[in-house]
Amino acid sequence: MHRRSLLKYMSMGTAGAVFSFSFPSLQAAIASETEAEWGYGMDDGPQLWSELSPDFSICTAGQQQSPINLQGAISSDLVEVQIGYQEIPLRLVNNGHTIQVNADPGNPITLDNQTFDLLQFHFHSPSEHSHNGQSYSMEVHFVHRNERGELAVLGVFMQEGQKNEALQLIWDAIPAEAGPEQAIAEVKVQLNQLFPVDRSFYRYFGSLTTPPCSEVVNWIVYQQPIEVSREQVEKFVEIFPGNARPIQPLNRRFLLQSD
Ligand SMILES: [Zn+2]
Incomplete structure (x- = not known):
């Protein structure tokens, strides 16, 4: 997940997990050019993130960090996420950390009503x-926000096999160098092709x-x-040879599974 389009946390309690958000914080997150540079290398990688800026201290101090190993989940009667995406025009950016596709408003999901x-x-x-x-070889993160500024991210693993046609539309346009967003309005992406048929x-x-x-x-x-496809993975890895944070401890959290 990437910070550029996300809210910064304002405050949090450790046990009660109390959060608050405000639009000034969103502005601060957007005006992020003065924030410390970070990456995945020896000098700026995940082990050092909390030392790069006081704003990043939760990377080490937090008790509810991601990603985690998905294992030992509690089976639960969870309601499936309803996805109401449209075909989206391609707004593509290489932000130096990943390849990101920005979405216009109007692509909702429903979670917990x-x-x-x-x-x-x-x-x-x-x-x-x-x-x-x-x-797995790759993972895609779909980042959503509700009116209160809370986030929901849908993660999908990607393994080597058949070429994915929706992904290829994106891959044909990806910039090898970091730079501003490129809008390719004539290319429309069917996002449901980036989700598994089995939605467990x-x-x-x-x-x-x-x-x-x-x-x-x-x-x-x-x-x-x-x-x-393997070629699709290799095209990404050529640009980003490793942009995954290591597994974090589950600590006192519940991991639930839908069946
Ligand atoms: Zn991510």
Whole structure:
């Protein structure tokens, strides 16, 4: 997950997990050019994030961090997430941390009877979450926000297999160098092709997986991966040779599964 389009946390209690948000904080997050640079290398990688800026201290101090290993979940009668995405025009950016597709308003999901609107989706390689200790070639994160500023992220594992045609539309346009957003209006992406047919999922509460690591995320991770081709994985890895944060401890959290 990426900080650029996300709210910064304002305050939090450790036990009560009390959060508050305000639009000034959103403005601060957007005006992020003065924030510390971070990455995945020896000098700026996940082990050092909390030392790069006081704003990133929760990356180490937090008790509800993401990603996690999805294992030992409690079966629960969870309501499936309702996805109401449209075909979206391609607004694509290489932000130096990942390839991200920005969405216009009007692509909702429903979770806990609340509407969250899609802000953007982006990719990691290898996967950030693991499943019974196994990681996948890639993972895509669909980032949503509700009216109160709470976040919901849908995560989908990607394993090597058949070429994914929806992904290819994006891949044909990805900029190899970081830069501003490129809008390619004539290309429309069918996002349902980036979700598995079997929608069994895990659910837990966690954080952004990138600085500032804010603990504000309702995570839904689908159990079944989608397939993408080896060439598609290799094209991403050429640009981002590794942009996954390591697994974080579950601590006192519940991991639920939908069946
Ligand atoms: Zn992510």
